[in-house]
Amino acid sequence: MHMRRDDLLERMDAIGRLVATKEGTLMLLALGSIGLETDRLDDYSDLDFFLIVEDGYKARFIDNLDWLAVEPLAYQFQNTKDGHKVMYEDGIYAEFAVFEMVEMPGIAYTPGRVVWQRDEALDTFATPKVITHPSDAAHRYEEALTNLYVGLLRERRGEQLAGFELIQVSAVNNVLLAYGETSDPFNPTRRVEAKHPDVITFLEQGVLGYGRSVEAAAVILEHIEARHSVNAVLKREIERLLQA
Template sequence: MTSPQPHPPVTPQRLLDRLDDIGRRLARTPGALALLGLGSVGTDRHRLDEHSDLDFFVVVEDGAEPRFLEQLDWLEGAAPLAFSFANTADGRKALFEDGVYAEYAVFTVAALRSAAYPPARVVWRRPDAPEGLEVPARPLPRDGGDVAHQVSEALTNLLVGLHRDLRGERLAATRLVQVHAVDRVLRLAELAAEERGERGARQDAFAAERGVERAYPSLPLAAMVPGYDRNGPAARAVLDHVARHHREHVDPALRRAVEGLVAAVEEREAADAARATRSS
């Protein structure tokens, strides 16, 4: 059995070149109108590094969507594919043989105009294609709710999550305590940044967790996300952080309820650790 051959490292320039190659292939493919780069290969190229992938939209003539979703000659013409699958009705994920990874969607002009997406970069456009495709017609959805709303969401996530932990539903608890409640903490950090006039801090409009280590380095993320068997300390870290920064929005009765559950979960975790030590 032969071992897989290593491929050259993915570099920012190779990613940009690949996208340009895809644009050239589309230019020779009937039905294609434009290629739009998104994210780090779009308008945020300052973020492009060796861990980036290709995110793009292919804009096509009316009725041409199936041809570009089902026949991948225009994509394989840029470089051989190792894997591809349809992950949505209008999009695919693909891995090239040389390690470049791509996620893309295919839209008609009308469908693109009805979609919400961040500002894009025109990589290629057919001369008769409409101008301004890179500018979204619809605003991106925002995570609704003011500071008081986010605080209450975070603490009720803790409340329900800790009850599930005590019931033995550890995974469900971990998601509520270390994912959903932490998402509310990230939104609170965004709201604070917006109040300071620091708009546009979010790296990815659809994923609040992207780039938070750089955007909010003071967040105690390691304490709030310590792992599957540490929901007690995780909940305590989230509660302490929220209470310290947003005390005026923390309901005292809700805080007491969460504190009592944290103590119960930490007691159970300590007992589990003691049993594991005795049995080892």
């Protein structure tokens, strides 16, 4: 069941209203498409947010999810020490983390939308000081080349799944990062088709699935060679493994 855009926004606001009644809460910060990028919000979106609390209150809000009870929760899974993944009875899905003020300076995240805050002085937390700096294209291509080499070693040893991960996931991700700015600084695959439509043909030929990593590696190597100078010895060894 797909949720309408307004349902997601209202659910986020409702959580904010309930959070405001709880002792120890400081800010509810919405991230991603429910945050500052609501123009992207659609039937396939979910809720992603941080709850910032006073020092000493973190465990209370992780162990007791009463602050989310604006509608019945049907599913909850604590996926990290900082938060949960949850689903409401009506199908709205959310991922969240709870942080104390003292933790915030060291947390990497994209700027968010303040749904609720106890004090305007907390505005600084809406824009993180930790910024991710993308590596240059040459660095990413070199990473991808070594992914190909090690992945082919795994493949030839019979470790097809490990080879798949290095060749069709890690190497491809590094190629995507070489294109420059990504829609999501933490995941280069997000919205890549819209941001870099020219990469779709490469993806169709370089992401072929389990058992086809050698074929994919040949395509990825050719793609990199057209854009980056490949070390002759490394290329020789990759090609040797391609033909093994």
